[in-house]
Amino acid sequence: MKTADPELMRAINRFLVLDTIRRHGAIARVEIGERTDLSATTVSAITASLLDDGLITVQHEGDIRSQTLRGRPRVMLALNPEAAWVVGAKLAANRIVFVATNFQGDVLANLTLPVRVDRLPTEVIVDLVEDGVRRCVRDAGLGLNQINTIALSLPGIIEHGTGKVLSSGVLRDADVSLHAAIASRLGIATIVESDANAITMAEHWFGQARDLDDFVLVAIEETLGLGVMHGGQLFRGARGLSLTLGDMIMGAGGDNAIKLADLASERAIVNGSHDDPGMAEAMQLGQGMVQVRRAIEAGDEALRTAAARAGAALGIAMANLVALFAPHRVIVVGSTLALGEHLLAPLRQAFANAIPAPLAQLAEIVIDEADDKTWARGAAAVALGELYGSPWGTTGPARRAAQ
Amino acid sequence: MKTADPELMRAINRFLVLDTIRRHGAIARVEIGERTDLSATTVSAITASLLDDGLITVQHEGDIRSQTLRGRPRVMLALNPEAAWVVGAKLAANRIVFVATNFQGDVLANLTLPVRVDRLPTEVIVDLVEDGVRRCVRDAGLGLNQINTIALSLPGIIEHGTGKVLSSGVLRDADVSLHAAIASRLGIATIVESDANAITMAEHWFGQARDLDDFVLVAIEETLGLGVMHGGQLFRGARGLSLTLGDMIMGAGGDNAIKLADLASERAIVNGSHDDPGMAEAMQLGQGMVQVRRAIEAGDEALRTAAARAGAALGIAMANLVALFAPHRVIVVGSTLALGEHLLAPLRQAFANAIPAPLAQLAEIVIDEADDKTWARGAAAVALGELYGSPWGTTGPARRAAQ
DNA sequence: CCGATTTAAATCGGGATACAAATTAACTGG
DNA sequence: CCAGTTAATTTGTATCCCGATTTAAATCGG
Structure with a gap:
């Protein structure tokens, strides 16, 4: 249990604001205040910082007039879809599915590799994942260096944080550090997560x-x-x-x-x-x-x-x-x-x-x-969740190896 | 999920300090700082407030000299056992067991009523609990008005917060609000808790x-x-x-x-x-x-x-x-x-x-x-845990009905 | 067309918190 | 009795949240 200091306080409230924007979509500062019970002052300060960091943007266009026509119009804030990009992947017995998403989890590209992963050596699987990520990223019109995090999901018992796979039906070996292998191969922070957790996240965010x-x-x-x-x-x-x-x-x-x-x-x-x-x-x-x-x-x-x-x-x-x-x-x-x-x-x-x-x-x-794409999108959501900076250790910080 | 403000911050750190003192026993401010990662300044401020509230006391006597014999000696702080008293009770099929404890969970008195609770109407059970609490409190040399909280544990499915018993092997009826009945009868804040949760608390605190x-x-x-x-x-x-x-x-x-x-x-x-x-x-x-x-x-x-x-x-x-x-x-x-x-x-x-x-x-x-007394003591620990002011909603605030 | 009205957002000032650095307190040891 | 050492407190600064006030940007109404 962590000690509380002003920084943590801000981190919590900042996350709260960002998460509110994500859940609600374009939303005005006042309404964020109402939903979070934060004062207008604090919301203003936090949104200013989020704007500054480029995580959110103001939406002038498509500015549907607020219900009440009087008074200063609300300025709608929304996630900046281009604040970051991630790749989510689902590793299953007979296929690997990739999606590339932007910061709000919109799927920009997806790719299915129909391969029998079952019996392949881990090295080969890592190869396939690497290729898939590269292709999916290119299909999304992005460069690898723009990808912030890769989240790979697969069935089995997985240790979050270390990303160690204790056992999985799709890997021949036990105690595999898939995590480190992929991270070092692509030079991108990587998260390994159980596929059930990924789809759970997908249901929570999108489903x-x-x-x-x-x-x-x-x-x-x-x-x-x-x-x-x-x-x-x-x-x-x-x-x-x-x-x-x-x-x-x-x-x-x-x-x-x-x-x-x-x-x-x-x-x-x-x-x-x-x-x-x-x-x-x-x-x-x-x-x-x-x-x-x-x-x-x-x-x-x-x-x-x-x-x-x-x-x-x-x-x-x-x-x-x-x-x-x-x-x-x-x-x-x-x-x-x-x-x-x-x-x-x-x-x-x-x-x-x-x-x-x-x-x-x-x-x-x-x-x-849910189709495979949704599962992979859930993995992406796991990655995004960490980018959003949830201050509760539940999901530890994205482990970055290599680089 | 609550918004963070300075008050919450203090509540968290205060709880952290109090819990550290509880777990460790008599302990100096410096060591609290080391264990909690709070600055000496903050620890001083919080302990001052705890002393002010009478929740902890300084221990001059039995002042075992610190290992290092040099320097200003440490002032040991300990829970003030007399800061509050609670009664914990275990309701089982063929007995009701009570303990009265002080603020640190020491058992001051205990009482076992060997009655077949099974088939009794709820009203009679409430009567028995009332009598048991009164006797146990007197045996502890206390007055009812000194008891801060009563925690009653029993098997079954219980809704924490409302204290409603959805189903229990020892009650004839379902959906019983034992909680309100006892609280109003004795005029003391009452918590109803599953007995398994009570003994779980007991293992965590004492076992x-x-x-x-x-x-x-x-x-x-x-x-x-x-x-x-x-x-x-x-x-x-x-x-x-x-x-x-x-x-x-x-x-x-x-x-x-x-x-x-x-x-x-x-x-x-x-x-x-x-x-x-x-x-x-x-x-x-x-x-x-x-x-x-x-x-x-x-x-x-x-x-x-x-x-x-x-x-x-x-x-x-x-x-x-x-x-x-x-x-x-x-x-x-x-x-x-x-x-x-x-x-x-x-x-x-x-x-x-x-x-x-x-x-x-x-x-x-x-x-x-574990014997029955330990179970009842666990219920007492549930009550004390709320007095300690855990800032995490896990255990909601003690519901007080009536007076 | 322009001031009154209304609502949103930003700014100002107060209060609380945590922390680092400096200071004071209370010992031991020679 | 003074130097050395460790504990605790005090002082000063930075951060954060919030309520009240001010500024901004619209509409409304004559």
Whole structure:
């Protein structure tokens, strides 16, 4: 816990103002004051400094007259989209997705590399990331030297701050310092983050949780991820570790103990039909769940059962999460959603059965079929969040190696 | 998120100083400065104010000479034990335990009312609490008017801030405002808190986690409770809800879905032997697990199996908690520990099997056979924590109803 | 067209805070 | 009894927030 001094005070209020502008879009000083409970004096001082630093700009044009037509008109302030640029990337089993965004998180360019990352040596992955970043930056009409931060997200357990990957389904090795490798390769500050945290950030900034500072997100793809937003901050465990969901054991012990990942991951769902060559093909292309859905609707009862089993397990896991974190909302994202109601109907039912009565009204379930670009954009948002200078250690300062 | 102003700044630093004194015991100003990274000037100013408010005192006597014998001697500052008094209470199924403590949490008096709270109407419980508080306060040589806050802890889901009990195993009704009832009855500010949170506080202040700001606590008694300490603050869900563990579903859905409480609560363990009148008797007296242990050691295989099953389920649940919260330590407390290794051996083994490899080194399990007094003392610590004026909303201000 | 009105933003002055440097206090040691 | 040493306080400066006042930039109304 940090000691408070005037600098911290200013940092907090400055962040508050900047975040208010980001959330609201173009906004006048008076209104910032109303929303933040800061005095007009302070808002003026802080916005002057933000203008000075080029993080925000005045918007004269398109100046929609304020409702009240009298008096001195409000001067609208908005983020300066060109204050900085970042690259966000999502590393998944069979693809790498990049987006370049400006300071407000608008996607300027995106790029998908359809490669089986699974079995590649880490060095090669770093190569691919480097290439992807370079191309994506060029596609955005930018130069590498204009990129402030790169945020790479991938599934697994990741130590925030050091950027060490303790374990990940897409890396062959454990305890990889992806972070340092990429940072030194490109000479740009780099953040490595769990993909679940990235998409959690995306939902908070751009998606289904813009209005909420307390929610839980369940990411169902090749691996099962978990993100927890608590008081507007990503919740991290001790040492800044990201959380995991796939390792949750369903079952009371003994023989019926089974990991959630073995019930509800995409691999687990297709397990029975793995001999079908078409299915294997689709899985490699990331279209596995689309294929499964087709098969189910063509009458494949084994897959229907598998999907239902996965949905039920997820529903129970989500009920457990509600009991453990008491969030207002549980957001479900990920490619497995392509199964549609074959997954969701049993999920909802299991959730409803498993949720303790007093909590039944607390949390709503929201399904969001976010695409890959959104995930990568979430990684970008993680990077931007640090640029905004959040004064709470939740996200430590961007680690810059090299350079 | 609050806006920062000089007042908040001072509140933070003041709390920091007071907390440093509490944790360290008698300590000189210089050392406070070193530990908190505040300047000597600021420490002097804050301690002067604390002295002025009577929260701390100088210790001239017993003035152990500082190591270095030269120079002006240090003036040791310590909490003023008489700065305030609080009562902490633990409401359990078959007893109510009270402690009265001074400002530093020393227990001045304690009292156990061996009553079956289970089936009593709420009004009667409030009566009992009132009587208990009055007696305990008198036993401590205090007057009711000297008591600053009462903190009542009980199992269940409790909304911090409003003090509403959404559900509890020891109350017949749901949605009870115990809080207001007691506060108005005694005319003293009252806090209602989950018992798991209370014992979590106790471990942090007095017990096995004095050195740690990130840990998880599992309370195994008649009901199963969960406390999460995160960054030195009790983690609460949205709306300030306390967390629950007993509602965790073990099992993947369908027929083998079962609540942890139905596997590992004391009632679940003795379930098979409920017809034994001696056992029923012991359970009512809170000696159930001692009795079970005796029975196991006398050869009762059914109970041995039940205990092992409970242990295994708990071990898995704890592994899940480590995956979900990534804490440094998991502390286990509660009367079920009386089963000893009959419970713990399978617990440890299940935990070891279930914990994901990368996390295996992260969290250690600590067993703490805390007695009832410690739980009640934890409730007192919750009350004291608010008196110390923690500036972070985590624990809202003590709600005072009535007078 | 110009002054009154209205609202927004900037400026001024007061109060609180933290900190560094200088000063005072309270010892020990020879 | 004085020099040396360490602790604590005092002094002076910079920063920050805020309320009140002033300035700015519109509209309205005759």
